[in-house]
Amino acid sequence: MALLRTINFYGRYGFFQLKERFSDVGQSLSYLLLYPLLILVLTAMWNRFNAYQGNYTREEIYVYIAIAELLFLTFLRSAFLQRSQADFSMGLARPRSWLGLTFAGQFGATLGGRCLYVICAVPALLMVGVSETLVSLAFLRLVLLLPILGVMESLMASILASAQLLWQETRYLVLPITKIFLALGGVFCPLADYGEPGRSIFLQSPASDLFFQVGHYCLKGEFYQLSGTAWSIRIGLWLTIFGVTNVVFFHYARKRHQSWGG
């Protein structure tokens, strides 16, 4: 019973953060303008420099870029990550865990942001002439994967939130960390179109599992040079690593944190 109440509490907190993403008019406006423009520019760039390789059609690239950008633009981005530190001292005095709140809040915020982008992406892709079948199939597959991707992203965000409590300067590392996932994850274009030796190396990174493999699966219904089981094992491995890292960072953050006046 107590466990159910706890799950209900975190669930409601996460849902509140999800709804919060729909309440910011300025940000919603930027989604509507910036996101389709990025899809157009990156697709045009692929068309100019990589289309000759013939791994994907132009329609597929529109959908791929839309999915990869959607995942990237909500990756360790939410203002919730910054705000979560403010609640740390209070979190220590509450019966609920600060780490649990951060995780649930981040999960809700990320899921909300991604839902907003999906709402933007579908009409934008249909307007540029991508077939309804491809769009609906790809986005259905994406929606299936969103929860597990959200868990992964929230675990990483929680590590960064704890790290910022330990060393404030690590907030400047959030941007380069996201860039690692942008550059090595195949957000600019599918990793399958990258030249060697970059392709073989980048395919081994977690960034590839979270961005390129997801985008490729949504398009083709299968992972790139990887079985579904192998992808699940890799994701499971990353989840374990990030979970353990979270516990370690939170442990030290709680030990070393000094609140104002402390």
Added chain:
Amino acid sequence: MLRFLGKALRYNLSAHISNAPNLAAATIGMLLNNFIFLLGLWGMLFAGKSQNQELLNYYIALNVLIMMSYGVLCFFFGGWIEMGDLIVNGHFESKLATPRHPLLLVGTHALHPSALGDLIMGLAGVGLLVGMGESDIAVRTFFASILAVFAFYSLFVLSGSLAFFIPRGNAIAHLTNNLAIILCSYPVGKIFPTGIGRILMMMSPVAAISLMPMRWIEEGTLLDFVQALAAIFVLWLVAMGVYRQGVKRYQALNVIGTQG
């Protein structure tokens, strides 16, 4: 004037130097960020692709142009990129009550330590071009970066001035700045060589910041240089026009409060 600028820079810097780990983290963070971004684009466009190699110099020059100009402007005059926020938050009022030009005071209002990372990366890029034996392109890129500083300044004043006219104009200013910076970071001159895409780019601030200066860097003719100057001048004229109209209708926050 120079004394004033020197003092403003010294005071802004002293605030950051007193927290050296923060300044170092910001600079190193931005250096890493830029390096990884360039690595990703290199992997996508050039690694193992012989047919794209002719664009390598263009790609390096473009990134040097944007990083250096943005780095110089935001490191020494970090207030301009925040102009919309200053207006919306009521900090612009105090700039109107001194004999100095309000835009100068806005510019020296803040300093972005992370922009130092952009500036260093840009200078390293100039060195790389020289090392590759492209001294002509390196010299033109260096001077084009100085021109692009004025283009970025005009863009920031133009977008920031929207806050005079539109409620929450600061959000639109951020969006406009981000759009322009993103478009300038990709080789749009090569992606859209002709057609509607090209026309749209020529009608936007991207023309003055990167398209026209890049054409001069590539071709090196006097005509291209004059066209780049003209594009920047037009953007500056529009920015100043919008700014002046905005200042005329600007009402201090306490007046708005009284009316409310």
